[in-house]
């Protein structure tokens with residue numbers, strides 16, 4: 001068959017923004033690692049998932065809902081929204097939902113940004129912000145991370161003064177991949193400053209449940225004083241429903257109304273809806289997961305210290321450490337031992353490894369694999 005000559009005939013032009021898009025690179029799938037390295041068992045500590053899994057009530061709810069697979073889901077997700085509204089004590093007209101918070105990031109950009117507009121975020125912030133912007137032909141301005149691995153709010157203020165087309169600011173709090181936190185006071189000062197611009201400040205609180213710092217203040221509280229605040233939440237982390245793709249956005253009534261107009265009507269499927277209700281109703285199970293995570297974080301911190309490694313001060317369910325070696329090398333050596341960690345070279349951090357908390361056995365195994373790897377590398381290079 002002869003192809004049309006695209007230089008002569010009309011051709012569909014694709015924007016350079018799209019052509020230069022690098023697809024999101026998720027953590028290596030377990031099955032792929034098994035095939036590649038011929039391993040029987042592989043443990044994944046790479047995607048900030050909850051290793052204990054969801055409440056047993058989730059499985060029951062899904063099984064009970066299977067009889068209705070031939071029906072479309074409730075497009076308004078009435079029960080799920082009610083349940084979440086009660087859970088966070090916010091009126092349902094100020095909440096809507098997405099196919100994971102990832103979809104909500106895209107929808108917010110589509111809603112508030114036109115070609116030529118910009119979003120503002122930080123380097124080494126969640127990569128979905130940049131991908132979402134680029135896919136929508138929207139500029140993405142990134143200020144450098146502070147030395148402690150936090151969003152540099154004064155650099156963001158300067159960026160705001162230089163570009164009048166910034167419509168959305170994305171701040172992950174705690175941040176991924178660093179796990180670091182901005183305090184309520186710091187955010188209030190920044191929100192006061194941004195009040196004179198016509199924009200929204202999106203606080204992505206995917207890890208909010210894990211935070212223990214008394215200095216933390218959720219956007220749900222901040223939005224009472226600052227109407228430009230938009231909050232993102234997810235069922236993927238503490239509630240362990242990553243596979244089902246449910247996220248929530250909490251904002252002013254108008255933003256929610258507009259998001260409901262542009263989102264797909266059935267963006268959260270019926271199994272995900274009943275699972276979310278069941279997971280929210282079992283807070284005791286969720287708390288058990290948090291306590292396990294906090295114990296795991298203590299174990300990892302202690303062991304990373306004893307390996308002589310430094311790490312950022314994480315308030316999430318993962319820890320970003322500096323291996324002081326080429327992280328691709330460390331990653332490969334750990335993979336061969338059956339442990340998947342997450343190098344974060346795509347964030348410009350060439351020697352860092354992000355480690356998600358696993359089960360107790362996975363944590364101990366992961367620590368030993370990393371220790372062995374670093375010992376071998378230092379023996380090869382003669383480093384101390």
Ligand SMILES: *Cc1c(COP(=O)(O)O)cnc(C)c1O
Nearest residue numbers: 100101102126176206234236247
């Ligand atoms: C994991 C994560 C999310 C969750 O994304 P979903 O699409 O809801 O699974 C959102 N934001 C950040 C910063 C994350 O790390």
